[in-house]
Amino acid sequence: MKSRTLTLFTAMAFFALTITVQLSAQTSPSKIITFNAPGAGKDAGEGTFAYGIVKSGAIAGWDIDASGVFHGFLRAVDGSFTTFVAPGAGKDRGYGTVAYGINPSGAIAGDYDDARNVFHGFLRATDGKIKTFVAPGAGTAFGQGTFAVSINPAGTIAGYFSDTSNVYHGFLRVSNGTIKRFDAPGAGTGSGQGTLVDYFSGINPTGAITGSYLDASSVYHSYVRAPDGSFTTFDVPGAGTGKLQGTQSASINPGGTVAGEYIDASNVYHGFLRASDGTVTEFDVAGAGTDAGQGTVPQNLNPAGLIVGFYIDADDTYHGFLRAEGGITKFSVPGAGTGSGLGTIPTSNNQADAITGYYGDARGVWHGFVRTP
Numbered sequence: 001m002k003s004r005t006l007t008l009f010t011a012m013a014f015f016a017l018t019i020t021v022q023l024s025a026q027t028s029p030s031k032i033i034t035f036n037a038p039g040a041g042k043d044a045g046e047g048t049f050a051y052g053i054v055k056s057g058a059i060a061g062w063d064i065d066a067s068g069v070f071h072g073f074l075r076a077v078d079g080s081f082t083t084f085v086a087p088g089a090g091k092d093r094g095y096g097t098v099a100y101g102i103n104p105s106g107a108i109a110g111d112y113d114d115a116r117n118v119f120h121g122f123l124r125a126t127d128g129k130i131k132t133f134v135a136p137g138a139g140t141a142f143g144q145g146t147f148a149v150s151i152n153p154a155g156t157i158a159g160y161f162s163d164t165s166n167v168y169h170g171f172l173r174v175s176n177g178t179i180k181r182f183d184a185p186g187a188g189t190g191s192g193q194g195t196l197v198d199y200f201s202g203i204n205p206t207g208a209i210t211g212s213y214l215d216a217s218s219v220y221h222s223y224v225r226a227p228d229g230s231f232t233t234f235d236v237p238g239a240g241t242g243k244l245q246g247t248q249s250a251s252i253n254p255g256g257t258v259a260g261e262y263i264d265a266s267n268v269y270h271g272f273l274r275a276s277d278g279t280v281t282e283f284d285v286a287g288a289g290t291d292a293g294q295g296t297v298p299q300n301l302n303p304a305g306l307i308v309g310f311y312i313d314a315d316d317t318y319h320g321f322l323r324a325e326g327g328i329t330k331f332s333v334p335g336a337g338t339g340s341g342l343g344t345i346p347t348s349n350n351q352a353d354a355i356t357g358y359y360g361d362a363r364g365v366w367h368g369f370v371r372t373p
Helices: none
Strands: 023-025 031-035 047-053 059-064 070-075 081-084 096-102 108-113 119-124 130-133 145-151 157-162 168-173 179-182 209-214 220-225 231-234 246-252 258-263 269-274 280-283 295-301 307-312 318-324 327-331 343-349 355-360 366-372
Touching: 047 096, 059 108, 059 355, 059 366, 070 108, 108 157, 119 157, 168 209, 209 258, 220 258, 258 307, 269 307, 307 355, 318 355
Parallel strands: 023 327, 047 343, 047 366, 070 096, 096 145, 119 145, 220 246, 246 295, 269 295, 295 343, 318 343
Antiparallel strands: 031 366, 047 059, 047 355, 059 070, 059 096, 070 081, 096 108, 108 119, 108 145, 119 130, 145 157, 157 168, 168 179, 209 220, 209 246, 220 231, 246 258, 258 269, 258 295, 269 280, 295 307, 307 318, 307 343, 318 327, 343 355, 355 366
16 A cells, blocks of 8 residues: 655665765755745645656645645746646545656656545646546555656656555556556565556656566565566665565666665665666765664666765654765755654756755655755
């Protein structure tokens, strides 16, 4: 079952050269702008969640209002907002519309749960019209359904669905509406197992898809699905082999390079970069915690190979990082809380090195941000 709460902190959205990259700079001349979607709630757990940013600087995401209902939004380059609700979206607390993927033309992909908490995918076109869809075989019980999470420049949507047995399967929806199901080799067939697709940047311009799958022992492994439908699966050395441990990809860029995290035998998170030739580089952000549930969590990889993500320190506070060839720059949004479960959570970066994401303040209210070089 998909959890809206867990989504906020993933983003469903966790031959090696192992390195620990040191902090390259404590400060930088970057500029951070914070923002709130119109109608976003102002109490703990409510607010604005920016998720995807494209080259123009347009941002897609969602807000949670004072009644706990979710709404999608598009934030234009000039800072103006368009909020929207998918037809049929539930109107009770914890229900509503969530936008994850946005492509260069401004088309947005996401999902919504209806009044019965069944999930459906949607495509919001550049003219604002919303088309909803359901993957063939998707379950229709509470928490089941279709989750659209990534869209590429051609308008092809990648996502996953849970069937009537709560098993996950990947899907590809092309621009004419045709949907094709896929399963990674080795994916488990038990409840809560199966094939998942990465959020926002799970599909690249060529149609290559990355994600993770849970095997019959509920261990994570990562895959790349080529445009011709063939699969390459992989595990990062050092990844744990216990339940809910293993390798989780997060993003694939136009060159086929993949970034993500792996969870070790102590349930600590570590970052990795996997080149198209299969070479893997592991890394940790200095200051990342080393207890269970802490560590380094990459979120997105842009065309130039820059990785953005967050790390969780020894106090369970979130901080942002940007990994470039020269090292890692850490940052926190001014006003971000410093308590457990609070802080700065970058989610994506574009070709111009702009970064978006969200942060939780000291009261547990969430706000969007964009960081420019």
